[in-house]
Amino acid sequence: MELDEIHSILIIGPTSSDKNVDLSTALYDTVDILHQLGYKISIIVEDPTSLLSSGDFYDKTIVEKVSGENVLKYVQKYHPDAILPTVGDRNALGIVASLNGKIGKTRVLGPNYAASLATFKRELFVKRLTKANLPVIKFVSSDDEKEIYSFIRSIGFPIIARRRYSNRHSSGWTNINNLFELDNFMAMEDIDDTKIEIERSIRGFSEYSFTILRDRFDNSALIGTIEDIEPIGIHHLDSNLISPAVSLNDSKLQRLRNFSIKLARAFNVVGVCTVHFAYNHVTNESYITEFIPRLSEETKFLEYATSYPLATAVAELCLGYHLDKLQLDAGNSFNGATEPFVDHITSRFPQWKNDKQRYLGPSKTSNSSIVVNGFSLEEVLNKGALNDKLNNNFERYNELKKLDDDELFEKIIHPTNWMLDVLLEALRRNFEKPVLSEITGINLPYLAALQNIIDNSLIIREGEIDGGNVERMVEMGVKGVGHSKLLLDSPDIVTKTVVKNKRAVSVANNQYINHNYFVTSGISNELELSDRKKIIVRTPIITSKTDIMIRQFVLFQLAKSIDQNGLEPIIIGREPWNSPLRTRRKVVEIDDPHMEIKSLDLIDSDSILNIIDLSKNMVDTDDDRVFQFSAQEIKNIDLTGNTTVKIMVISDGQNYLAPSVIYRGKRDGHTYEISSVNNFMTVEDRADFAGLISQELEKDNHVDIYNFELVKSNGHWLVTKKYRGMTNDIIRHELASSVHVIDTLVKLLLGNKIGSDLSLEDIFNNFDTKYLLTIDKKRYKLLDKDEIQTKLHELRKKE
Template identity: 85%
Template sequence: MELDDIHTILIIGPTSSDKNVDLSTALYDTVDILHQLGYKMSIIVEDPTSLLSSGVFYDKSVVEKVTGDNVLKYVQQFHPDAILPTVGDRNALGIVSSLNGKIGGTKVLGANFAAYLATFKRELFIKRLTKANLPVIKFISSNDEKEIYSFIRSIGFPIIARRRYSNRHSSGWTNINNLFELDNFMALEDIEDTKIEIERSIRGFSEYSFTIVRDQYDNSSLIGTIEDVEPIGVHHLDSNLVSPALSLNDSKLQRLRNYSIKLARVFNVVGVCTVHFAYNHVTKESYITEFIPRLSEETKFLEYATSYPIATVVAELCLGYHLDKLQLDAGSPFNGATEPFVDHITSRFPQWKTPEQRYLGPSKTSDSSIIVNGFSLEEVLNKGALNDKFNGNFERYNELRKLDDDELFEKIIHPTNWILDVLSEAMRRNFEKPVLSEITGIKLPYLSALQNIIDNSLIIREGEIDGKNVERMVEMGVKGVGHSKLLLDSKDIVTKTVVKNKRAISVGNNKYINHNYFVTSGISNELELSDRKKIIVRTPIITSKTDIMIRQFVLFQLAKSIDQNGLEPIIIGREPWNAPLVMRRKVVEIDDPHMEIKSLGLIDKDSVLRTIDLSKNIVDDENEQVFQFSAQELKNIDLEGNTSVRVMVVSDGKNYLAPSVIYQAKRDNHLYEVSSVNNFMTVEDRADIAHLISQELENYDHVDIYNFEMVKSHDHWLVTKMYRGMTSDIIRHELASSVHVIDTLVKLLLGNKIDDDLSLEKIFANFDEQYLLAIDCKRYKLLDKDEMQEKLTEYRKKED
């Protein structure tokens, strides 16, 4: 069944943890299943914080810049049987395509060299699709004016054009609608060695993406579809995304599905392949715009939406498993050929740090996103894009009301991140929906959903609630709690807030358990809990990629520790968290964007031992059962030095441990950070630091985590910063320490104690064998004890 000549696998990891959060969790699932199947794995990764504790599975970890030269050097030195690039980012595909003919008998898993090269070489992409009779946008790159004009005559207007310079940079795309605009563009002064790139304009087309999985025996399955609410012309990740694609009827869906499967066959993609389409609902034209033969942000979104374990499935398919004969953790069988059927809508709404309007175009500008579930378009719009708690929609509404019709029309023509609010205001003024759809490219179902929300808001304000409209309102996610006192007081039972199971995996895989729920409206609750004692973890609204990375890491560690201590972990979040597969059957996840679950009383208070709150907005601060895990600044002195340390301390209220100390030194205009210097500290330094920690903790008698920053000045250590709770250092500390801080914290919250009168050696105990050296927070190296001792001696000599 599987490839029996593969025993060792080199994984090309993501290049940057902040930008590849979704890949980090996918990476954990991938290496976990490969470890269970008995493979030896190594990884090349730039930033080890992206590993999310998956480092325990690797035979070798190479912390180097992820480049073709370093991958080739590793292959030539250690001769792995195969390379797996599907959990890397786009950089991994470029590396693999450059290694063709250089890696001898080492196999490349996932797809062939041509497939990876075609993700970069548009000419090859178009050539392959044209030969296979797949719809693709014609493209030319030339400096010959006659050739350019001839090509334009063959495809017609409108077109888009840009200049590609010899240094690989390019100008932005220019929309050209007629010969006059083309002549003006061509008349612009040229720089030497510049080519003009031209292709047919698809601006205003609808954008869809189809994700399929395929095995080496040509069996394929459609995992899910995603639809962009905004048309092409707005960057995919700046658009509001909806899964499944709601505006495709069955014939259109099957047509694009067949194209996706055929493309995967053309490039012989084994594993996962996401295909992007541009579709014109008026002319029925469709074009394949790109394909992604690897795990990506979209596959992680679909994994959450459908509960289909894509990362695990892809790893096994790459190794030769049949699509219908897969296995998950602990060897449980899984039929991956059964296409998921979802009973709900999942939407992903982009977020910006500032409330101001941003003009949207082909470049990504959003900082993060919020994912919500619902049973209707109206419900997901109410929870996400029109959620005043997230976006300040009421302030937008007041600003837009002040505009006259001409000013409002300007905002309709030029799309911004306020576009749904702008369209809502336009419909309040009775602008016609077909006209708005034609101008903006946003499809009528979404405009109708906005109109329904407007109509029902009016009903709520005027109090005209009766049996005729209450059921329709509930379908739109309008509930009593958090929305309207009128609905809350209504005698109709349908208006109550309930919790529903997010049923997404198909009946063909009904043994695959998914404890994932979301808060909605209805009559009955479906939340099922075990009789085990529980710890609840509340998570925040996420505002940046870095926050997400920290939260993913901390949630995973917390959930794992809570389960290992014999308790049931319940994760309640304003934004959903997709647990790694190994934890997915053990964790109860409840998506609750309005934080309503507490008022429902569905979780027996007597069964809850503690609540751990990761949110930055302090709530229940007088409730001793709630542990605030987010960082709170306790001390901040403006004092800098060339030598400093960051110490993580976990305390039971009386005694403490300091399992992780990170040393920081500025030398030769570079910043050096060394993990686990516990093992290299002098007796004097240990004593000084321990004395300072004891002084600072004198007035704190509760279980907690503390973070200290200390600066060395005139041979003495001084505390400059002190935080209670989790800071952004949590990943570095946890990775740097053989003593797991989060697990220690959970044990202390359950009543365990730290021994009295511990020696300094035991307070600072750490049993690491490898040490992480970071240079300028970008370059990382893993060193053994002797190598690290040499480095520290070198820095200390410069210090003296």
Template identity: 85%
Template sequence: MELDDVHTILIIGPTSSDKNVDLSTALYDTVDILHQLGYKTSIIVEDPTSLLSSGVFYDKTVVEKVTGDNVLKFIQKYHPDAILPTVGDRNALGIISSLNGKIGTTKVLGASFSASLATFKRELFIKKLTKANLPVIKFISSDDEKEIYSFIRSIGFPIIARRRYSNRHSSGWTNINNLFELDNFMAMEDISDSRIEIERSIRGFSEYSFTILRDRYDNSSLIGTIEDIEPIGIHHLDSNLISPAISLNDSKLQRLRNYSIKLARAFNIVGICTVHFAYNHTTKESYITEFIPRLSEETKFLEYATSYPIATAVAQLCLGYHLDKLQLDAGNYFNGATEPYVDHLTSRFPQWKTPGQKYLGPSKTSDSSIVVNGFSLEEVLNKGALNDKLNNNFDRYNELRKLDDDELFEKIIHPTNWILDVLSEALRRKFEMPVLSEITGVNVPYLNALQNIINNSLIIREGEIDGKNVERMVEMGVKGVGHSKLLLDSHDIVTKTVVKNKRAVSVANNKYINHNYFVTSGISNELELSDRKKIIVRTPIITSKTDIMIRQFVLFQLAKSIDQNGLEPIIIGREPWNAPLSMRRKVVEIDDPHMEMKSLGLIEQDSVLNIIDLSKNLIDTGDDRVFQFSAQEIKNIELKGDTTVRVMVVTDGNNFLAPSVIYRGKRDNHLYEISSVNNFMTAEDRVEISKLIKQELEDNDKVDIFNFEMVKSNDHWLVTKKYRGMTNDIIRHELASSVHVIDTLVKLLLGNKIDDDLSLEKVFDNFDEKYLLTIDDKRYKLLDKEEIQEKLKELRLKEK
């Protein structure tokens, strides 16, 4: 069934971990199943923190800049049977396209050379789709004025145009609606080394994406669809996303599904392919705008929405497995050809750090996002984009009320991140819905949902709630967002907030259980818990990309440790966590956008041993079971030095361990960081650092984690910073040290103790074999003991 000549696989990893957070758990799932199936895997990666804890599965880990040259060097030295680029980012596809004809018998799994090249070369993309009779936007790149005008006559207005210079820079796209505007654009300063690029404008079309899985036998299935509420012209990640796409009727959906499968066939893609469409509901025009033949942020979102184990499936399809004979783990089969039937909506709403308005366009401006689930458009809008606790919508409402109709219309024409609030205000003022849809490109179902929310808000404010409308309002998530005290106090059973199972993919194996739930309103509580004692982990409200990376790592380690210690891990948070497949059947995940779980009483309190709080909001501080894991600054002294150490300490209240000491030295205008240097500390340093830690922990009598920063001044160490809880160094500490601090913490919370009178060697003990060297927070190297000794010797010779 599978490819019988592939035994060793080189994986091209993502470039920067904080920009490719969603690939980290996908990477873990990929190498986990490959390891279970008996393949030897190696990876080339720039930042090893993106591996989470999957490093145990690799035969070789190469920490180098992820370039075509370094991939080629690896192939020439180790001769892997195949390369897998699907868990890399766009850079991985660029590398594959550059290696054509250079890698001998080494196979490329997933995206072919032509598919990889077509993601960069627009001309090839158009040529391939045109040959396959697929709808694609016509495009020209020329310096011949006659050719340009002839092309425009063939496609008509509106168009977009830009100047492309020989240094690969461009002037940016200009919208052109008529001949007069075109003449003005062409009359701009002519630069000899530039070409003019022109294509049909699709601004204002609706944007959809379809994700297809395909095996080498030409079997395909549609895993999921995503719809942008905002139209094309606004960056995909600045738009509010809904899955599944609800504004497509069955005939439109089947048409775009068939196009997606046909594209995957045209490029002979084995594995995964996400196809983006522009669709005009008035003219019925549809165009394929791009395709992504790899795992991405979208596929991770879909994996959460549908419960389909996409990363695991893609790895096996690339190796030749049949779509209907995949494995969740070695020996546990499921039918991957079953297209997920989803019983709920999953929505992704972008977030901005600052409360003001940001104009939306083709460039991304959002900082992060939040994902919510619900059974209606109104519910997910109330939970997410229109949730005052997240977005200050009441302040927006008051500000928009002050505008006259002309000022409001200006905000409708030039969309900002307040677009849904603006449309709500416009509907409140009786602006016509078809006109608003035509101007903004927002489809009517969303405007109808906004109108329903407005109508219900009026009922709530006027207190006109009775048995006739209470059930409909609860269906819209009104009770869930806490807008109405009347509803909260209602004895009607439908107003009770409950936890619903997020049912989606039908898997042909009754052992596959997805313990994933979300808080909503309704009648029956579907939360399923075992009789094991529990540790609850509360996660952050909204996080940056870097914070998400740290959170994913910590949650995975916590969940794994809690399970291994015989307890049931329960993860509760506003932003859902998509656990690696190996943990998905062991951890209960509850998406709770309003932190209601703490007061619902759905978890038997006697069964809860501890509550680990990563949420940074310091709730329930009076509960002795709550352990605050997020960093709290205790000391910060402004004392700088060229040599510092960062020490992670775990204590049971009496004794402590320091299994990870990170050395940092500033030399010759470069910042060097070595993790961890426990095995290279001098006896004097051990004594002095241990003495300082004891002094700092004198008043502590509880289980805790501390992070210390110490500066070397006049040949002595001084404590300059002290944090209780987890800092951003947690990944580096955990990956660099062979002693897992998070697992040690869980054991201490369960009542284990650190031995008395430990020697300093035992306090600082770890059994590391590889050490992480970081230069200027950009370049990473994994070195062995002798190489680290040489580097430390070199750095210490330069100490002042």
């Protein structure tokens, strides 16, 4: 079945960019299944904190810049049988393209040389699709101004353009609507080794993406579809996304599905391939705009929406498994050719750091996103993009109401991140839906859903709720977001808020139980819980990619530890978490954007031992079972120094451990952080740190995590910062130390104790053999004890 000659695999990991946070669980699932199947795995990665505790699976971890040069050095030194780039970012495909003919007998699994190169070389992409009779947009890449203007005359405006630099980076796409805008773009400062790329703009077309799995025997399956509510011309990740694509009828869906499979065949992609389409519903024109032959943000979203274990399947397909004979682990088989059927809608809407309007274009500007589920378009829009609790939509409504029709029309023509609110206001003023659809490219089903939301708001406002409309309103998620006191008080059984199972018909295996639920409205509750005692973990709204990485790491450690200690972990989140497959069958996940689960009494209070709150909002403060995990600042003294330490402390209320001490030194214009230096501390430093910590904890008598920052001033250590709970350093502390603070915390919450009368060696004890060196928070190195000793000696000589 599998490729017998493959025994050792080098994984090209993601770069240190925060854009790659969605690959962390995919990476864990990938190396987990490879480890279970008996492969020797190595990884080259820039930031080891992105590995989500998968470090135990690796034979070697190389912390270097993820580049073709470093990958080639590794191949020439260790001669792995294969390279797997599917869990790297776009940079991994560039590396594969650069290694053609240089790596001897080492194989590339998944995307081959041609597929990888075509993601960067538009000319190759267009040529290969044209040869395969697939629809593609005309394109030119040139540094010849006459050639560029001649091409534009042949296709006409509007167009999109960008500068492509010799190092594969680009300026990002720019919309150009007329000759004046083109002249301004061309007049921008020129740079050597730069080409201008021009292609026809298809702004106003609908945008879809299809994700296909394919094995080396040419068997394929459609795993899921995604639709952008806003049209092409807006960056894919700044648009509100819907899965499945609800505006495609069956004939259109099958047409695009066939194109996707044909593209995967044209490039001989084995594994995963996400294909982007532009579709004009008036003329029935369709074009393939790009393809992604690797795991990505979209596959992560689809894995959550469909419950299909994508990362695990992709790893096995790359190794030669048949699509219908995959394994969830080293023992349980499943039929991966079973295409998922979902009975619900999943929506992903972008988030920005401030509430101001911003114009949207081909370049991504959003910081993060939130995902919600429902049974209708109205429900997911009410829960997500039009939810005042998350997006301040009421303030948007008040601002837009002040505009006259011409000013509002300007907002429709030039879309902003308030587009759905703008359309709501336009519909309130009786703008015609077909005209709005033609101008914006937004399909009529979404405009009809917005009209229904307006009509419902009027019914609620005027109190005209009766048996004839209450069920329809509940279907639209009105009860689910708590808009109406009338509905909340209604005795009608359909207004009950319940929890529904989000499991799709995804795999032909009864043993794959995905405990994934979401809060909606209806009659029957489907929440399934064991008779084990429970620890509930509440999670926050995510505001940045850094927050997501920290939350993923903490949730995984908590869920794993709670389960290992014999309890049932229940994760209740405002933004869902797609946990690694190993945990997904043990943890109960409930997507609850408005924390309604608190008032539903669906979880027996007597079965709950503790509630761990990561939400950054103090709730249930009168419940002594609640443990506030997010950081609360206790002390902050404005004192800086060239030498500082960060100490994580875990306390049972009487005694404490300090298993991770991070050394930080500023030397020669650079900042060095070494984790964890417990084994390199002097006796005097240990005594000083212990005395200061004991003094700070003198009045604290509860189980807690603390983070201290100490500064060395005039030869003495001073405590300048003290936090109760988790800080952003949690990943560095947890990965750097062999003593896992999060697991220790769970044990202490269950009543275990830290020993009394511990020696200084016991308090600061760990068993580390590798140490993480960070330079300027950008460059990372994993060093052994001797290497760290040398580096510390160099830094201390300069104190």
